[in-house]
Amino acid sequence: MNLKYTKNPEKRSLPLMQGLAVWMKKNLFSTPLNSAISLVLLGLLFKALGPLFYWLVVNSTWEGTAQTCRHNDGACLVFIKEKFVFILFGFYPRELLWRPVVAISLFIGLCLYSRDVKRWNKLLLWRWLKLILLCAFLLKGGLFGFEAVSMDRWGGLPLTLILAFIGLIFSYPIGILLALARTGSLPLIKALSVSYIELIRGVPMISLLFMASVMFPLFMPDGIVLPKLLRAQIAIIMFMSAYMAEVVRGGLAAVDKGQYEAADALGLMYWQKMLKVILPQALKIVIPPTVNTAIGMFKDTSLVVIIALSDLLMTTKTSLKDPKWLGFSVEAYLFAALIYFIFCFSMSRYSKRLEQVFSYGGRS
Amino acid sequence: MTNTQENLARQSIASGFSFLGQEAGFEISESSIEYWADDSYQLALFVGILNTFKVAIIGNFLAIILGIFVGIFRLSPNWLLSKLSESYIELARNIPLLLQLFFWYAVFTEIFPDVKESLNPIPGVFISQRGFFFPIFKEHFIWKWVWMTFIGGGLLTYGTSLFLNKLREKTGEKKSLLPFGLLFLFVVPILIWFFGGAPHELDIPQLGGFNFSGGMTLTPEFVALMLGLVIYAGAFNGEIVRAGIESVSRGQWEASQALGLSRWQTLRLVVLPQSLRVIIPPMTSQVLNLIKNSSLAVGIGYPDFVAVANTTMNQTGQAIEAVILIMGVYLFFSLSTSFVMNRYNRSQQLKERGA
Numbered sequence: 001m002n003l004k005y006t007k008n009p010e011k012r013s014l015p016l017m018q019g020l021a022v023w024m025k026k027n028l029f030s031t032p033l034n035s036a037i038s039l040v041l042l043g044l045l046f047k048a049l050g051p052l053f054y055w056l057v058v059n060s061t062w063e064g065t066a067q068t069c070r071h072n073d074g075a076c077l078v079f080i081k082e083k084f085v086f087i088l089f090g091f092y093p094r095e096l097l098w099r100p101v102v103a104i105s106l107f108i109g110l111c112l113y114s115r116d117v118k119r120w121n122k123l124l125l126w127r128w129l130k131l132i133l134l135c136a137f138l139l140k141g142g143l144f145g146f147e148a149v150s151m152d153r154w155g156g157l158p159l160t161l162i163l164a165f166i167g168l169i170f171s172y173p174i175g176i177l178l179a180l181a182r183t184g185s186l187p188l189i190k191a192l193s194v195s196y197i198e199l200i201r202g203v204p205m206i207s208l209l210f211m212a213s214v215m216f217p218l219f220m221p222d223g224i225v226l227p228k229l230l231r232a233q234i235a236i237i238m239f240m241s242a243y244m245a246e247v248v249r250g251g252l253a254a255v256d257k258g259q260y261e262a263a264d265a266l267g268l269m270y271w272q273k274m275l276k277v278i279l280p281q282a283l284k285i286v287i288p289p290t291v292n293t294a295i296g297m298f299k300d301t302s303l304v305v306i307i308a309l310s311d312l313l314m315t316t317k318t319s320l321k322d323p324k325w326l327g328f329s330v331e332a333y334l335f336a337a338l339i340y341f342i343f344c345f346s347m348s349r350y351s352k353r354l355e356q357v358f359s360y361g362g363r364s
Numbered sequence: 365m366t367n368t369q370e371n372l373a374r375q376s377i378a379s380g381f382s383f384l385g386q387e388a389g390f391e392i393s394e395s396s397i398e399y400w401a402d403d404s405y406q407l408a409l410f411v412g413i414l415n416t417f418k419v420a421i422i423g424n425f426l427a428i429i430l431g432i433f434v435g436i437f438r439l440s441p442n443w444l445l446s447k448l449s450e451s452y453i454e455l456a457r458n459i460p461l462l463l464q465l466f467f468w469y470a471v472f473t474e475i476f477p478d479v480k481e482s483l484n485p486i487p488g489v490f491i492s493q494r495g496f497f498f499p500i501f502k503e504h505f506i507w508k509w510v511w512m513t514f515i516g517g518g519l520l521t522y523g524t525s526l527f528l529n530k531l532r533e534k535t536g537e538k539k540s541l542l543p544f545g546l547l548f549l550f551v552v553p554i555l556i557w558f559f560g561g562a563p564h565e566l567d568i569p570q571l572g573g574f575n576f577s578g579g580m581t582l583t584p585e586f587v588a589l590m591l592g593l594v595i596y597a598g599a600f601n602g603e604i605v606r607a608g609i610e611s612v613s614r615g616q617w618e619a620s621q622a623l624g625l626s627r628w629q630t631l632r633l634v635v636l637p638q639s640l641r642v643i644i645p646p647m648t649s650q651v652l653n654l655i656k657n658s659s660l661a662v663g664i665g666y667p668d669f670v671a672v673a674n675t676t677m678n679q680t681g682q683a684i685e686a687v688i689l690i691m692g693v694y695l696f697f698s699l700s701t702s703f704v705m706n707r708y709n710r711s712q713q714l715k716e717r718g719a
Contacts, residue, residue, distance in 0.1 A: 027443035034442050041444050199691070202652075202698040204659035206670055207690040214683035295458075302460040306663055313463055329470030337459045337467065344458035 066325050079328040080335050083319040087336065090155015090315045096147060100158045103135040107161065115350065117357055151227050155310035157339065159229070163301040163311065167236040168294050174237065175244025176283075180274060182245065183252050193245070200242035205303055208235040213307040232304045240297050247289045251282035287358060291351035295344050302340075312336060383680045384409070390675055392667045394583055405676055412672030413693060419586075419668060420655045420697070423593045427654060428647070430594060431601020436631065438606045449602065456599035462660050465592040469664040472584035488568045496582040497569035506560030510553045517548035524548075585666035589658070597654045604646045608639035640712050648705035655697050659690075669693055 028038040059074025062081075069076035089100055110131050114124055139158060142148030154162070181193035200208070212235035213228065220226065255278055263273040283290075302313040310318065316336040320329050384406045392399055395411045396418065437449040456464075473493050477483060482492035488499040501507060524544045532538050557563075569581075612635045620630040661668040670690055677686035 027441070030441060037440075037442050038444050041442075041448060045448075199695070202695045203691045204656040204670070204694055206659045206662065207687055207694065210674070210677070210683075210690065211687045214677065215687055218683060299458075299460040302462045303660070305462060306660075313460065313466070316463075317466065327474055329474050330467070333463060333467040333470060337463055340460055340463060341455070341458045345454060348454075348458060 066328075069328070076328045076331050079325055079331050082325065083322075083332070084335065086156075086319050087312070087315045087332070088156045088339075089158065090310045090318075091153045092155060092158075093147075093149060093153065096141070096149060099138045099141070099146075099149075103138040104158060104161065106131060107135060107165075117354070151229050154229070156315045157312050159310060160298075160301050160312040163233060163236055163304065164294070164298040166233055167240050167297050167301070170237045171240035171244050171297075172290075174241040176248050176279070178241060178245035179248035179252060182249055197242045197245050200239060201246070205235075205239050205300055206306055208239050209303060209307050211235065228307070228309060232307060232309050236297070236301065236304075239300075240293070243293050243296070244290070247286050247293055248282065250289065251284075251286035252278065254285045255281050284358060288351045288355040291347060291354065295347045295351070298344060298347070299340065312339065381685055383676075383682050383685070386680075390679070392672065393665075394586065394667060405680070408672050409669065409676065409689065412667060412669035415667055416655075416658055416661075416669040416693075416697075419589060419593070419658045419661065419666075423590060423597070423658065424651050424654050426590070426594045427597035427601055428651075430598030431605050431647075431650075434598060434602030435605025435609060438602060439609055453599040453602050456595050457603075461592060461596045461657055462663050464596060465588060465660055465664050468588035468591045469584065472588055476584075488566070490569055493584065494581075495584045496587060498580045498582075499566045499568040500580045501563065502565040502567045504561070504563035506557060506563060509560065510557045513553045513556050514549060517550075517552055520548045521545045583666075585661070585664055588664055589661050589666045592660075593654055593658060596657070597650060600650050600653070601647065604643055604650060605639075607646075608643035609635055611642045612638045644705065644709045644712060648702060648709070651705065652698050652701055655701065656694060659694070 029035040055074050057074075059072055060077050061069045061072045061074060062077050064078055066076075066079070069078055085094075085097070089097060092100055110127060113119065114128075137143065137146070139154060139162075140149060140151075178193050178197060181189045182197065184190060209232060212231040216226065216231050216234070259277055259281065260273070263277040268277065301311055304311050305314045305317065308314065313336060316332050320326070320332055385404050387402050387404060389402070390408070392408060392411050394415065396414045397411060399407055399411045434449050434453065437445050438453070440446045440449075472495075476491055476493050479492045479494050482490040482497075484490055490497040521541070521544060525541050528539050528541055609631075616634055616638065617630060620634045625633065658668055659670040662671040662674055665671070673686045673690050677683055680686075
């Protein structure tokens with residue numbers, strides 16, 4: 001038996017042009033109103049995309065100098081060619097550039113490898129740990145004859161990825177603890193957790209970054225100066241933990257009451273109950289919103305611009321300050337937007353896919 | 365704590381909020397109230413709060429309207445409309461807001477021409493690097509009254525609609541709201557305007573020296589902030605509206621179709637009221653997000669509360685107090701918004717159960 005399901009058998013049998021006509025009739029011109037909408041939209045699209053096409057493709061400048069660019073009307077892609085290394089890696093020493101390149105490739109490689117839910121096991125966790133250490137070593141150097149690179153020369157995409165990734169791996173467990181505290185039965189701890197979560201969620205992230213950049217130094221004992229990167233990282237972790245906590249709390253509430261009661265009936269202690277029974281189920285339920293929070297965090301790392309850390313957005317801004325290349329902001333921002341978009345969009349697609357995986361038989 | 369005190373003492377910063385009364389000494393580029401550089405920090409910060417408030421109100425209003433349209437378009441049977449809405453949502457959601465703000469600001473300052481060569485699409489309206497310039501009516505005491513009767517008319521119309529609804533529930537008689545609305549909102553204010561001397565002189569922006577004077581100005585900072593916030597939040601709101609509409613069961617659509625309602629009527633009378641229940645809670649957090657995100661204004665130099673507080677912090681060194689003020693003000697905004705939205709939510713929920 002070789003039965004194959006086709007969605008719409010008669011549509012398949014139509015010749016291409018006719019099929020297209022049927023499809024257009026159904027999706028674009030089904031009623032007079034629909035036809036009008038379609039025509040207006042097509043007109044608008046043509047009006048908008050035409051100039052864009054001319055700007056980006058026909059009139060754009062691929063070779064030459066800033067002068068050639070200013071002479072032409074179109075996009076100045078020479079600027080991007082000239083500056084993309086700086087935008088991506090900031091002030092990292094040019095001769096050691098292979099190190100962040102390798103680190104980012106390894107990182108993205110392992111991300112792609114971990115996409116498949118079937119590969120999620122202890123071994124993978126070890127691989128991630130090794131990767132983190134390796135990447136940190138590659139960026140920092142200072143051992144085995146690798147030249148040391150100080151933290152304030154890190155910049156661009158690696159910095160953005162560090163802020164987001166380190167933020168994620170710290171805020172996730174802290175968020176779990178906060179969520180457990182909030183749903184637990186100890187009144188004082190519960191009150192503390194609720195006020196922390198609500199306070200943080202009620203204020204903008206900028207205020208936390210200000211706190212990290214101007215208030216933390218006042219709290220430190222004499223002589224101890226935390227690097228700015230570390231302070232910003234702490235602010236990001238503090239901020240994201242509160243949001244993670246709410247995500248996890250949603251998962252804890254979604255676990256069937258019977259599971260809690262069954263664990264109690266078996267005589268499990270609180271931590272046994274949580275670690276072995278409730279959390280594995282709760283965390284699985286909230287994987288998609290967790291990924292969404294991670295996307296939000298990735299985007300929010302760009303706020304460190306306000307306290308002048310050289311992340312991807314800051315290097316883009318800095319590249320615009322070059323007196324030889326003034327006036328190409330639109331190109332630069334579109335380039336940075338493209339990079340952010342690629343990362344965020346693939347994460348959001350992945351979150352959608354996970355949602356499907358876990359809603360159909362993901363219980364195994 | 366002792367560390368903090370030692371550190372503060374070393375930098376000779378007095379803790380406490382006494383600095384609020386001192387002279388601020390900086391200009392604020394746009395303000396809804398009278399403010400000069402020799403006014404106090406207190407007043408400067410208040411100007412910042414008003415600016416944040418302005419952005420929050422206008423921004424949320426526009427973003428919710430945009431979200432409703434995008435959410436409905438996203439589910440349109442028209443393939444092109446639905447795909448375009450989807451692309452907009454994906455594009456706006458997956459690019460950091462701050463980057464979008466920088467982008468719009470750059471569009472203003474780099475692409476739009478110099479003041480001297482302003483675009484002039486309609487007579488009296490000018491677009492340049494310095495912002496949008498519109499003509500407005502010249503000041504006249506009667507305008508204040510026209511506006512007040514207009515707002516009063518809005519309240520009266522709302523009251524009448526409640527009364528008419530009650531009347532319909534009691535007697536079954538359906539009376540149109542339209543004549544009342546026209547009367548209260550337009551006829552009365554126009555009469556007042558007419559008998560007040562019908563002032564119609566325009567204050568047209570004039571190019572003088574380096575900038576326009578007269579008329580009304582929207583600064584590039586404000587426009588860029590609005591564009592960025594509304595486009596970003598509109599995408600999230602659109603997804604919320606879409607999810608809300610999808611949450612209403614198909615049976616409701618089919619039943620309304622069977623009753624002979626058009627698609628638009630179904631949406632307006634049957635589906636949207638039911639989806640509100642699902643829409644309001646996430647919409648509340650989006651409204652709050654927009655308010656919090658408006659703090660990114662500091663990145664493009666719009667003088668919102670955070671920007672003013674930041675300047676204050678840099679000038680006085682009162683870091684702890686400034687951060688506490690920022691947190692306090694936003695907490696106040698958040699809590700009052702959730703209070704209002706929760707009340708609205710409750711009213712919707714009750715109606716649901718009563719029906």
